[in-house]
Structure formats: structure tokens, C-alpha cells
Amino acid sequence: MSAVASPQGELPSPPFTHVLSRVSIYLGAFWTWAGIAKALSPEAAYAFTAQVVGGGMPAKFVIVGSVIVETALGLALLTRALGSRAGIMISLVLLSLFSTLLIAAKAQGGGALACGCYAFFATDAASVDGELWINGIHVAILAALLAVHSYLGRRQRVA
Numbered sequence: 260m261s262a263v264a265s266p267q268g269e270l271p272s273p274p275f276t277h278v279l280s281r282v283s284i285y286l287g288a289f290w291t292w293a294g295i296a297k298a299l300s301p302e303a304a305y306a307f308t309a310q311v312v313g314g315g316m317p318a319k320f321v322i323v324g325s326v327i328v329e330t331a332l333g334l335a336l337l338t339r340a341l342g343s344r345a346g347i348m349i350s351l352v353l354l355s356l357f358s359t360l361l362i363a364a365k366a367q368g369g370g371a372l373a374c375g376c377y378a379f380f381a382t383d384a385a386s387v388d389g390e391l392w393i394n395g396i397h398v399a400i401l402a403a404l405l406a407v408h409s410y411l412g413r414r415q416r417v418a
Contacts, residue, residue: 284337
């Protein structure tokens with residue numbers, strides 16, 4: 260059985276390909292929601308960012324950059340402009356980066372702050388601890404999916 264790579268360089272591993280596709284759609288909605296929520300109601304995000312990087316222009320730069328990156332990644336995943344595996348890997352990197360910021364805020368005494376990341380349009384944001392749990396669960400699931408995808412791809416190449 261020969262494996263043909265997709266345009267994004269991914270080896271198909273049916274039925275797992277459908278799982279990755281659904282995860283990409285979920286991540287697309289997840290990142291688009293996070294970006295739009297911050298854009299529409301940036302107050303919680305600003306308070307959190309000011310705790311980590313200081314207020315003023317640095318905080319505003321981080322928020323605008325976050326909105327752009329999250330929304331662009333989300334739309335790229337939803338429109339399939341970005342492959343499933345690449346989207347999952349980029350999501351892992353972003354979740355790790357954002358978790359580092361959450362840990363930094365917690366270390367500086369901002370554990371009760373809400374960053375507005377996963378709030379319903381930033382109206383009832385979770386605490387830093389809650390958002391660390393959300394990130395941790397996502398990272399664990401995404402890492403497991405990548406590991407299974409890699410394993411199935413290797414098995415298929417050998418077969």
C-alpha cells in the first residue's frame with residue numbers, strides 16, 4: 260500500500276485523518292473565538308497583560324499581536340489554508356507560549372486575574388489557574404494526537 264502525501268506534506272492515515280480534520284475545525288473556532296473576544300472586549304486582556312509586561316504601549320502591542328495571530332490562525336484552520344498537522348503544531352507552540360505568560364503572571368501575584376482568553380466574549384473570564392488547566396488539557400490532547408498521527412504515518416510508510 261503506497262502512501263501519497265497531501266499538499267501540506269501530511270501522510271493520510273485513515274480513519275485518523277478525519278479526527279485531525281475535526282480537531283482543525285475545533286482549533287479554528289477556538290483561536291478565532293479567542294482573538295475576537297479580545298478585540299471586542301479587551302479590558303480583561305489588558306489588565307492581565309499589564310501585570311506581565313507592564314501597562315501602556317507594550318501591553319497594547321501584545322494584545323493587538325495576540326488578536327491578529329489568534330484570529331489569523333483560526334481563520335487559516337477553518338478555511339483549510341493550513342494543514343491539520345501544521346495547525347496542531349502551531350497551536351501547541353502558542354498554547355505553550357501563552358501558558359508561560361500565565362505562569363509569569365501567577366508568579367508575580369496575578370493568579371486571581373482573568374486574561375479574557377476563553378471567556379464568552381471576555382465577560383466572565385476564568386482565573387489564571389483555570390486558564391492554565393484549559394491550556395494544559397489542550398496541550399495534552401494535541402500532543403497525543405500528533406504522537407498517534409506520527410506513529411500511524413510511520414506504520415503506513417513501513418507497510
